[in-house]
Amino acid sequence: MEHQTIRACSIWRALEVVGDVPVLLILEQTFLGRHLFGEFVEETGLARSVVSNRLTRLIEAGVLEKPQELRGGYRLSQKGRALFPVALMILRWQHLWAAGDRAYKVTLHHRTCGQATVPQALCESCREPIDPRAVSWEPGPGLSQVTPVYGRRRMPSVTAKRGDRIMVDSVIGLFGDRWATLVVRACFTGIHRFDDIQRDTLMASNILSDRIERLLTQGIIRAMPYSAHAGRFDYRLTEKGRDLYPVLLALLHWGDRWYADAKGPPLLLTHQSCNHSLVLRPGCSACAEPLDITNTTFAR
Ligand SMILES: [Zn+2]
Numbered sequence: 001m002e003h004q005t006i007r008a009c010s011i012w013r014a015l016e017v018v019g020d021v022p023v024l025l026i027l028e029q030t031f032l033g034r035h036l037f038g039e040f041v042e043e044t045g046l047a048r049s050v051v052s053n054r055l056t057r058l059i060e061a062g063v064l065e066k067p068q069e070l071r072g073g074y075r076l077s078q079k080g081r082a083l084f085p086v087a088l089m090i091l092r093w094q095h096l097w098a099a100g101d102r103a104y105k106v107t108l109h110h111r112t113c114g115q116a117t118v119p120q121a122l123c124e125s126c127r128e129p130i131d132p133r134a135v136s137w138e139p140g141p142g143l144s145q146v147t148p149v150y151g152r153r154r155m156p157s158v159t160a161k162r163g164d165r166i167m168v169d170s171v172i173g174l175f176g177d178r179w180a181t182l183v184v185r186a187c188f189t190g191i192h193r194f195d196d197i198q199r200d201t202l203m204a205s206n207i208l209s210d211r212i213e214r215l216l217t218q219g220i221i222r223a224m225p226y227s228a229h230a231g232r233f234d235y236r237l238t239e240k241g242r243d244l245y246p247v248l249l250a251l252l253h254w255g256d257r258w259y260a261d262a263k264g265p266p267l268l269l270t271h272q273s274c275n276h277s278l279v280l281r282p283g284c285s286a287c288a289e290p291l292d293i294t295n296t297t298f299a300r
Pocket residue numbers: 123124125126127128271273274275276
């Protein structure tokens with residue numbers, strides 16, 4: 001059979017580790033400074049068995065570690081700390097599009113300037129905000145194809161709750177579901193039609209239909225008829241959908257850093273505004289200086 005592989009860009013590799021709702025909820029808590037199993041259970045609203053299973057997985061993936069001095073507590077490894085830009089870009093999107101979705105809000109403080117900040121997605125070379133329409137994609141030396149193992153993962157649960165607080169907003173629900181993320185990836189790479197997205201992602205039709213339906217409902221994509229035949233649509237990202245780009249970019253950088261093979265990155269991006277290869281640099285909304293894990297404090 002042909003077409004049994006899909007493009008193995010670093011986003012895909014990153015999603016194999018973090019493309020899971022409970023994993024994203026646990027990582028959020030680690031960035032908020034939690035260390036203990038009981039805190040993860042309490043704060044995420046997830047079942048103990050789920051938390052335990054994901055902690056094991058994150059240790060195996062080298063994202064978390066369990067150092068002696070924490071007496072059974074968990075902390076982010078260097079590889080885990082490198083996910084900080086992903087967390088920042090998720091926070092940026094939540095701030096723009098999902099304020100009030102959850103019963104609590106994560107805020108960020110930039111110690112360098114002493115101000116409350118909202119992360120900005122800036123180009124490292126020209127320091128301008130990144131617009132995905134000004135980015136070109138080319139296959140890189142490490143581009144390969146993989147056979148996706150979708151397994152029998154259930155739809156990501158959106159029922160994680162603590163009391164009546166909904167813990168999962170749309171961005172966590174989306175990146176916690178690799179299928180939905182692959183549909184969004186396809187749209188960013190210029191693939192817009194059902195059959196083409198299906199070829200790009202190898203999803204079963206019913207699953208693809210379901211994800212497209214959900215992305216439409218969430219206002220991430222919109223359907224534009226392209227022929228007189230009923231039911232023929234181009235799926236295009238909305239502004240809300242385009243704002244997911246920095247999250248994908250942060251995942252791509254993380255995947256490139258930790259999973260690219262020796263040949264080099266699978267994908268080369270150019271920022272057309274400045275003609276440099278594109279590197280995301282999270283910047284402060286107050287002072288425009290870089291935000292990183294050492295100069296930034298999360299709070300609830
Ligand atoms: Zn630039």
